[in-house]
Amino acid sequence: MPAKMSDFAKQVYACFACVKNKEIQIFPHARVDGDAVGSACSLASGLRKAGLSARVMMDAPIPPRLDFMHIPEDLYSVVTPDNESQAKEEQGAAFAVDCAEAHRMGGCEAIFAQAETKMVIDHHVSVDSNSELAYIDPKAASASELVYAFLRELETLTGRTLLDTDMANWLMVGIQSDSGKFSFENTNPATFRTAADLLELGANVTDNAYHLFDESSEGKVLLQARAMSDMKIFMDGKIAITKITLKMMDETKAPDGAADGIANILRDIDTVLAAFAVRESEDGTIRVNCRSKVGFDAAAFAQTMGGGGHHRASGFTGKNVDIDTFMDEIVTKATAFLEQQ
Ligand SMILES: [Mn+2]
Helix, strand or coil: CCCCHHHHHHHHHHHHHHHCCCEEEEECCCCCCHHHHHHHHHHHHHHHHCCCCEEEEECCCCCHHHHHHCCCHHHEEECCCCCHHHHHHHEEEEEEECCCCHHHHHHHHHHHHCCCCEEEEECCCCCCCCCCEEEECCCCCCHHHHHHHHHHHHHHHHCCCCCCHHHHHHHHHHHHHHCCCCCCCCCCHHHHHHHHHHHHCCCCHHHHHHHHHHCCCHHHHHHHHHHHHCCEEECCCCEEEEEECHHHHHHHCCCCCCCCCHHHHHHCCCCCCEEEEEEECCCCCEEEEEEECCCCCHHHHHHHCCCEECCCEEEEEECCCCHHHHHHHHHHHHHHHHHHC
16 A cells, blocks of 8 residues: 555556546445445546546445435446446446445445456455555545545646535535544544535535434334333443344334444443444345444454454344344354453
């Protein structure tokens, strides 16, 4: 990895020349969040302003909870079996953002994997990128901060103004999402410096915060109430776990994403070091959100379960397993993991 963003940007810029009139396809991770969408769409928009052909590729539409970002429809495509071969033909290079590995891209795994030229901007811990053109900074609170720095370098290299108010707001959404309103441990001086620049460019931090963190719905509040009342506590209060079943989702008419904050609510219990929200998903897998405090490395634990993420927020998946059995396994392993710390 280049030591400096300016060196990385120069290398990537030189590489753009090889793309000729083909397209730079930008890949965020699957099950996108504010940072994945914010960083990927800003990068696509910035590359277009630099005179390049660029498009964000995802395996599903942008979820309704991010509608407030008002991402233009022509900026991204949903890859399906029907359009995959055409997208492969149009591909000049692939650019991963907010992830580094094809297997994080869900249905876009194959189309990213086939790219001859791969570039990466990411901030996840312990990624295994074999791309030579990778800028990975696990200390950055968000991929959006890194994309911002990259676009500033690209402005210098192209002599063009690339950032605009929309892009600034998308990047701000990414920063607010991944830094937890500037409150997670990953928040650092660069996070605030970038945010200050984005505010000057017209980002709307207040509207973003409402939509990202506070906006709720009747179904979501009902689902949270059900999940809270089913909570189980272990290890003298250090571990909290609860489940969200498809039946609960159905009965409460909870919208997509309604389960998202539940692990955080458990984590905030004063005695808790590790919190798990375990949910059934339509495809038959069990998805787990892990949130933690100092004393429990959520990234390291998720890795032992075949997942990944950040030190305080991570995730992993269970396959071919019943939800209660999987919860027992998580509690057993988390207990052993805590005892080793
Ligand atoms: Mn991120």
